[in-house]
Structure formats: structure tokens, C-alpha cells
Amino acid sequence: MSEELNNNYSTDSIESLGILGGVRAKPASIGLENNDHTFVEILANSIDEYREGYGNKIIITKHEDKSVSVQDFGRSVPMDINSKGEYAYKKVFDELWSGGKYSNNNGDGNYLFSLGTNGCGSTGTNYTSDFFEATAIAPNGYKYYIKYEKGLQQTELLKEKHELNYTGTIIRWLPSKEVFRGLSEINDTFIHSKLKEQSIVNKGLKFVFINELKNETTEYYYENGVIDYITELNEDKNFTDIIQWESESKGRDNADTDEYRLKTELTFCFNNEVNHMQYFHNSSWLANGGTPEEFIKNSFTSSIDKLLKDKYTKGEKKVTFNDIRDSLIVISSTYSTISLYSDQTKKAIDSKFMKDSVTEWLKNQLEIYFIENPVEADKIATQILINKRSREKAEKTRLDVKKKLQGTVNNLTGRIDGFVNCRSKDVTRRQLTLVEGKSALGSTKQGRDAEIQAIYALRGKILNCLKADYDKIFKNDIIVDLLKLLGCGVEIKSKHNKDLNNFDINNLKWKEINIVVDSDIDGGHILTLLLTMFYRLTPTLIREGRINVIESPLYEIVHNDKSYFAHSDAEKDSIVKELGNNVVIQRSKGLGENTPEMMWETTMNPLTRKQYTITEDELQEKYFDLFLGDNLTDRKGYIEDHLHEYLEEALD
CATH class of the missing domain: 3.30.565.10 (Histidine kinase-like ATPase, C-terminal domain)
Structure with a gap:
């Protein structure tokens, strides 16, 4: 040794x-x-x-x-x-x-x-x-x-x-x-x-x-304790009154333990947007829950399942506590004359007597409440069913998306229509360039650096992802194919679809994603829809500066056998004024009409292309909502206030 x-x-x-x-x-x-x-x-x-x-x-x-x-x-x-x-x-x-x-x-x-x-x-x-x-x-x-x-x-x-x-x-x-x-x-x-x-x-x-x-x-200081706190949490979005019930009982956890006194105070309401669950025992917050979490879960699930008995469709699965919790604000505060804490940290308690007695008491209280308050009971039933069916729909969507997004870029090249891969396997160099339509694929493919630049030709305009629900979004083949190519998953904000979250930027297959569009109205529309898709499904890519916009020139101006390129009428006029006479102006008919040499010089060459890096600061939520969401009133107001600016620019 x-x-x-x-x-x-x-x-x-x-x-x-x-x-x-x-x-x-x-x-x-x-x-x-x-x-x-x-x-x-x-x-x-x-x-x-x-x-x-x-x-x-x-x-x-x-x-x-x-x-x-x-x-x-x-x-x-x-x-x-x-x-x-x-x-x-x-x-x-x-x-x-x-x-x-x-x-x-x-x-x-x-x-x-x-x-x-x-x-x-x-x-x-x-x-x-x-x-x-x-x-x-x-x-x-x-x-x-x-x-x-x-x-x-x-x-x-x-x-x-x-x-x-x-x-x-x-x-x-x-x-x-x-x-x-x-x-x-x-x-x-x-x-x-x-x-x-x-x-x-x-x-x-x-x-x-x-x-x-x-x-x-x-x-x-809360004068009325839990009731005042729940009022604060509600933000005036509760659709039932705040209910508080109290009970006292005596019992023992088993034949070999002492009998003890138990007090229970349970306060709750239902809310359209806010949910909250918290448990206290002898004033100590039970961060790890234990028995109170069990009696709340068991009582509410059983009682609301009975409430929904005549509202389920044929063959429909029963409600789960997750469906209830989405709209429930509840705080329990229990007290006992002997210690029920699991340890000195007082973060959880365990009591068979408390679980059994409070569950039975709470079920009875809820049953009476639903009978005596039919209007509120109907509101609760309606909202919980909405939560349940939204969750089930989201779960189905999640499984469908998981199935659709399985695989990697390397084995998808033959299966994604319009995709041409690059030769490099080095993620720190690879670029994915998005262009509209297969007509742009030929010139783009020939006018690229085939070592590091891959091309994906979109097949038409994609959905407005800000207004479409996730189920519709993930049925769109173009979007699903693009997500497969990205490889990093998606980010979901909706509480009913949060299980779809599987985003990991480390799995992104590309150093950067370049969106190439024509410098006209159609190009602007396509660009807006693509950015909206990234904003809704992968906002981190925007925030991390991984999305670039590249404008293809609108005009080619030839003077003495040398070409100059302009991306707008104003830029064209400035170039013509500087060159003087003997110029030939050709308006671009789209990416598909460009020669490979022109594509490389104006669009694909990183040293000469007109490129913008899109960051989160430039894509504020209010503007997406204003221009692409359901905010019609503010959108009309914006047009009325700013239309003259665009007309003046066009006339100039």
C-alpha cells in the first residue's frame, strides 16, 4: 500500500x-x-x-x-x-x-x-x-x-x-x-x-x-387577517365571495397517542386569473405542506367532481385538482395542542386525525355551500371545466408537438421541403437563412457560402402567431418544420400550456438565424409575421441577438458597367443624383430574379449586406399587441395619428 x-x-x-x-x-x-x-x-x-x-x-x-x-x-x-x-x-x-x-x-x-x-x-x-x-x-x-x-x-x-x-x-x-x-x-x-x-x-x-x-x-398589519390578505391577492378579479369557515375537534392519530385539540380555519375564493395556496400551523408557514395540502386537495377535488356530475360530456375524464387549483385562492390555518411538526424547522406537519377529520368536515361544508349558493356554484363549475378542457387540449398539443419535433437537423435534410443544409457541423459557425418561396431558393443556394450557410425556403406566408392559439400554430407545417430546424424547443407563457415549455438555447443548431426579405411591402409583411412567430415561441433568441434581418435591394443602378444597389426610393434617388447621367435603373422583381453573383454581393456576403440585429428592446410587447393583436381600437387610433407621416414619405 x-x-x-x-x-x-x-x-x-x-x-x-x-x-x-x-x-x-x-x-x-x-x-x-x-x-x-x-x-x-x-x-x-x-x-x-x-x-x-x-x-x-x-x-x-x-x-x-x-x-x-x-x-x-x-x-x-x-x-x-x-x-x-x-x-x-x-x-x-x-x-x-x-x-x-x-x-x-x-x-x-x-x-x-x-x-x-x-x-x-x-x-x-x-x-x-x-x-x-x-x-x-x-x-x-x-x-x-x-x-x-x-x-x-x-x-x-x-x-x-x-x-x-x-x-x-x-x-x-x-x-x-x-x-x-x-x-x-x-x-x-x-x-x-x-x-x-x-x-x-x-x-x-x-x-x-x-x-x-x-x-x-x-x-x-392586517386587521382582518387572512380575509384582508386574500382581498389584496384578488386584484378585484375574484368571481366568488371570500368564504371563511372554522371548526374545532378532538382526536388522536392512533390508539397509542394522546388525544389533542384541533382548530381549523379555512379561507378561500375563486378567481379568474390569480391562484394561490398557502398553509399555516400554529402560525408557522408550512413551506413543505404536508397534511393541509392533502385535505384541501382531497376535499375540493371530490366535492367539485360531484358538482360537475351532470356537466361532463359522455366519456369525459373526471376533474383533477390541477384544474381546480388554477382558479383557487385558499389559505388554511390549523392549530393543535400538541406539536405535529415533522421537525424543528416547522415546514411540514403530518397527522392522520387532522387529514381524516378535516377532509370529512370540508367536504360537507363545500356540499352545503354549493347547494345554498347555486349561482356561485355554477360559476365555479363553468370555470373549472374551462380549466380542465384547456389543460387536456394543451396536453394533447404538447404530445403532438413533442412527436412532431423529434429528431435533429442532420437526419431531417431529406424530409423538410425547401431546406438545403450547409456542410459545416460546427454550431459556432453555422447560419440558417430564411427566404420566401422556392423561387428564391435557386439564386440563394448558388449565391451563398455553402460551408456555413444553410437555406430554408418558406412555402408562403405563415400564421399570425400572436392571434392564433397554440393548437392551430402547431398544426402549421411550415412553423413545425422551422422549429425542427432550430432544434431549441419552444417557450410558452400560457398557464394552460406551460407543459409545452422545453426551450434550451444550448440546443440551438445555429450561431444565428438570418431573415432575408425584399425591401417592399410584401417583404415587410413576411418579416413581421416571422418576427411575431419568434416573439411568441422563442423570445430568448430575440433577446440574445440571434435573429438578424437582411434586406435585399429594391433597385440595381448601373453606371459605366458598375452596379450600385438601393433599398428604397430615397436611397435610389440619392445614388442617381450622385452618379449623374448615363444610368440604367432596374427594379428588383424579387429574390428569385437575382443572379447568384448579386445575391452574394448584396445579401449573403456578411461584409456587404444590409443587416439589422433584432433585440428585445426593439420588439416591445405593446407594439406587437398594437399591430398584430386584438387591440383594434388602439390600432385605428395609431393609423389616424400617423398615416400622414407615411403619405408624406411616399410623396417625397
């Missing part, structure tokens, strides 16, 4: 970091994901005070040293000596798995439905911070203060009389870079998002965020 084995592993190799050292070395062992997560743990305790009816405001401050403080106006954290002669602050800030929320389920606890439950948050935050300070303004008229550095107590418990007219707790801390891989400052965006979330499910609780580093103050 190249290296000797290490035989020094023995009883002396076993070490102990201790509890403090272990938490600082591996904060994830107690559920602390990162430095931002410490903010959630401290904020949760203040929110629990509000939920018990103490205080209606929480002030969060980011200080100039980048530490954060959270101040509430609750009963204050107990700090003094208890009946056993123990300091309470040591259990809260310096002892894992201790706290005041373990007796919630038997009715003896101080917090019935608490966000913090495991007794790790405050201690874990203390242990993983460079410094940690706790101030308690107690109802007994005393103010308490304690300070830690890297989890070690620095002061005795300071206690003094106060004459303040409020009570509460202030926690200030700075996460340690040593613990969190060089990160100490809690992210502003994270703070804003958490305060927004908590203001939604804690109606009437005001959060004030003071950022001393940016000299700004932000408030989060």
Missing part, C-alpha cells in the same frame, strides 16, 4: 464537545438551519404571547452593528428564582428542552396553541450567537437583564425597579459567523417575508420593522 494505516485510534480518540460546543459545531442537530432561522425562533415566542391575549404589537429592530432585537408587550419572560430556588432565565436561555409550553395538551399550560413548542429556540439562538441579551419588563414592577457571549453568561442577573406603563420582553442577538459559515447578519428580505406571513395569520397584530442601517421603518 502507498500509505501506512493509522493505528492510533483508541480510547483516547473519543472526545466530547459538550452541549454548548455540540450546538455551536452542529446547530442543525437542534433544528437550526441557518442564521436567519434564529429570527424565527425568537419571533415565535413573542407571537405566542399575543395569541394568549397579551400585547398587540411587536417591534423588530436591526441595529447599526447588524444585531437584531425583538420587543413584545406580553407578560415578560420569567427571570427570577422559582419555588425550587432555580433561576427561571437559566431554563429559558441556557438549557435545552425546557420551557413553559409542555403542558398545553392537558389544559394546564400557559400556551394552548403555541408556535414554539420544543424548548430549543431561545437556548439554541443564545448558544449560536456572538452575543445574546434578554431584558424582561415584568408585571411585578421589576426590570431584569442578562447577557451572554457565545453561549456563556457574562453578567449576573441584573434586577431593578421600573415605573414603565407596559410589560414585555426584549431579546437582542447577533448570530455567530463561527457557527453559520461566515454569516451573521440576518437577511432583510427574510425578515420582511416572515413578518408579512405572520401578519396574515395573526389578525390585529402589528409588526414594526425598524432598520437603522437603512434608516427606514416598515409596518405589517
Whole structure:
């Protein structure tokens, strides 16, 4: 062997970091994901005070040293000596798995439905911070203060009389870079998002965020909680009223577990354009869902399927939750007297009792709602059927497109009518030139650099892709053949056709795509339709500057056996004026009439052609909508306002 084995592993190799050292070395062992997560743990305790009816405001401050403080106006954290002669602050800030929320389920606890439950948050935050300070303004008229550095107590418990007219707790801390891989400052965006979330499910609780580093103050407050938030989301596009239902129950997940109390609040409405789903448990946002996601999915799918029973066509498949979700705004907020979280991060919960009981309750509620509100029920049924049939149509289109676009350029040369490949296989050099009609194919083919320039002759004008639906677009052979040649797939914006998205610019078979058109009205029309197609199906190619426009000259002016080319009447007149007498002017009859030599000199030669690079800035959405969309009123207005400019140019 190249290296000797290490035989020094023995009883002396076993070490102990201790509890403090272990938490600082591996904060994830107690559920602390990162430095931002410490903010959630401290904020949760203040929110629990509000939920018990103490205080209606929480002030969060980011200080100039980048530490954060959270101040509430609750009963204050107990700090003094208890009946056993123990300091309470040591259990809260310096002892894992201790706290005041373990007796919630038997009715003896101080917090019935608490966000913090495991007794790790405050201690874990203390242990993983460079410094940690706790101030308690107690109802007994005393103010308490304690300070830690890297989890070690620095002061005795300071206690003094106060004459303040409020009570509460202030926690200030700075996460340690040593613990969190060089990160100490809690992210502003994270703070804003958490305060927004908590203001939604804690109606009437005001959060004030003071950022001393940016000299700004932000408030989060929803007087009616979830209802106000959904009103904000709706953007006045909801077609049903906002409904909120509440229930309470008791049960157990299996015979070997304790019975616990469960509260459920479910708020929803249906919207034509906006959809949103969010779940909270004991005020914690369930980013990974779990049980609430299941009972919402099962209840709404089953109930709406019954609603649609007489509306399905013969043989039609049943509705899926995806069809419902497209038009549903729903927020669930559940509460339990025992912890149902999967872990300390509180991002998901799992409960058989909750799933079964809430699903049954919610199905009954929906059935009654549909019976008592037939007008809204019919609106919901109609919209969900539209979603369903649009999804099914989109899926059929996706499969058809996938089938049609299978293959590569190399094995398609004999199968795409009007396509002539180039010799090079080097994608960094290959160019695809688009011309109109097979009449242009001969001269273009002969007047090109056959090594790197491929030609595709379009067979007539293509669709206006801005107005056509995707099903019609992908039935157009010209467009499908062109997409095969590109090889990069398509980009779809429509929510019902998003599964068609398979665009990858790295699969593009060409360095650039050149659109060659005549410098006349017909050429302009063809160019507009092609650019519209790229804008609708592959906008990234435009944005990345991979689309070029090349104008074939409108006139050839011969003087003393030398040819000059003009792309407009104005350019022609300027050349004639400069050359003087003895000129012969020939108007181009189209690309097909050009000689190979003329094609190379004026169109195919990169050094002499008149070329434009099309970028997204030059193709703004409003102009596509104005000129090619359904905006007839504005289009007429534009013509009325600008027609004189085009007439004056023509007369000149």
C-alpha cells in the first residue's frame, strides 16, 4: 500500500464537545438551519404571547452593528428564582428542552396553541450567537437583564425597579459567523417575508420593522387577517365571495397517542386569473405542506367532481385538482395542542386525525355551500371545466408537438421541403437563412457560402402567431418544420400550456438565424409575421441577438458597367443624383430574379449586406399587441395619428 494505516485510534480518540460546543459545531442537530432561522425562533415566542391575549404589537429592530432585537408587550419572560430556588432565565436561555409550553395538551399550560413548542429556540439562538441579551419588563414592577457571549453568561442577573406603563420582553442577538459559515447578519428580505406571513395569520397584530442601517421603518398589519390578505391577492378579479369557515375537534392519530385539540380555519375564493395556496400551523408557514395540502386537495377535488356530475360530456375524464387549483385562492390555518411538526424547522406537519377529520368536515361544508349558493356554484363549475378542457387540449398539443419535433437537423435534410443544409457541423459557425418561396431558393443556394450557410425556403406566408392559439400554430407545417430546424424547443407563457415549455438555447443548431426579405411591402409583411412567430415561441433568441434581418435591394443602378444597389426610393434617388447621367435603373422583381453573383454581393456576403440585429428592446410587447393583436381600437387610433407621416414619405 502507498500509505501506512493509522493505528492510533483508541480510547483516547473519543472526545466530547459538550452541549454548548455540540450546538455551536452542529446547530442543525437542534433544528437550526441557518442564521436567519434564529429570527424565527425568537419571533415565535413573542407571537405566542399575543395569541394568549397579551400585547398587540411587536417591534423588530436591526441595529447599526447588524444585531437584531425583538420587543413584545406580553407578560415578560420569567427571570427570577422559582419555588425550587432555580433561576427561571437559566431554563429559558441556557438549557435545552425546557420551557413553559409542555403542558398545553392537558389544559394546564400557559400556551394552548403555541408556535414554539420544543424548548430549543431561545437556548439554541443564545448558544449560536456572538452575543445574546434578554431584558424582561415584568408585571411585578421589576426590570431584569442578562447577557451572554457565545453561549456563556457574562453578567449576573441584573434586577431593578421600573415605573414603565407596559410589560414585555426584549431579546437582542447577533448570530455567530463561527457557527453559520461566515454569516451573521440576518437577511432583510427574510425578515420582511416572515413578518408579512405572520401578519396574515395573526389578525390585529402589528409588526414594526425598524432598520437603522437603512434608516427606514416598515409596518405589517392586517386587521382582518387572512380575509384582508386574500382581498389584496384578488386584484378585484375574484368571481366568488371570500368564504371563511372554522371548526374545532378532538382526536388522536392512533390508539397509542394522546388525544389533542384541533382548530381549523379555512379561507378561500375563486378567481379568474390569480391562484394561490398557502398553509399555516400554529402560525408557522408550512413551506413543505404536508397534511393541509392533502385535505384541501382531497376535499375540493371530490366535492367539485360531484358538482360537475351532470356537466361532463359522455366519456369525459373526471376533474383533477390541477384544474381546480388554477382558479383557487385558499389559505388554511390549523392549530393543535400538541406539536405535529415533522421537525424543528416547522415546514411540514403530518397527522392522520387532522387529514381524516378535516377532509370529512370540508367536504360537507363545500356540499352545503354549493347547494345554498347555486349561482356561485355554477360559476365555479363553468370555470373549472374551462380549466380542465384547456389543460387536456394543451396536453394533447404538447404530445403532438413533442412527436412532431423529434429528431435533429442532420437526419431531417431529406424530409423538410425547401431546406438545403450547409456542410459545416460546427454550431459556432453555422447560419440558417430564411427566404420566401422556392423561387428564391435557386439564386440563394448558388449565391451563398455553402460551408456555413444553410437555406430554408418558406412555402408562403405563415400564421399570425400572436392571434392564433397554440393548437392551430402547431398544426402549421411550415412553423413545425422551422422549429425542427432550430432544434431549441419552444417557450410558452400560457398557464394552460406551460407543459409545452422545453426551450434550451444550448440546443440551438445555429450561431444565428438570418431573415432575408425584399425591401417592399410584401417583404415587410413576411418579416413581421416571422418576427411575431419568434416573439411568441422563442423570445430568448430575440433577446440574445440571434435573429438578424437582411434586406435585399429594391433597385440595381448601373453606371459605366458598375452596379450600385438601393433599398428604397430615397436611397435610389440619392445614388442617381450622385452618379449623374448615363444610368440604367432596374427594379428588383424579387429574390428569385437575382443572379447568384448579386445575391452574394448584396445579401449573403456578411461584409456587404444590409443587416439589422433584432433585440428585445426593439420588439416591445405593446407594439406587437398594437399591430398584430386584438387591440383594434388602439390600432385605428395609431393609423389616424400617423398615416400622414407615411403619405408624406411616399410623396417625397
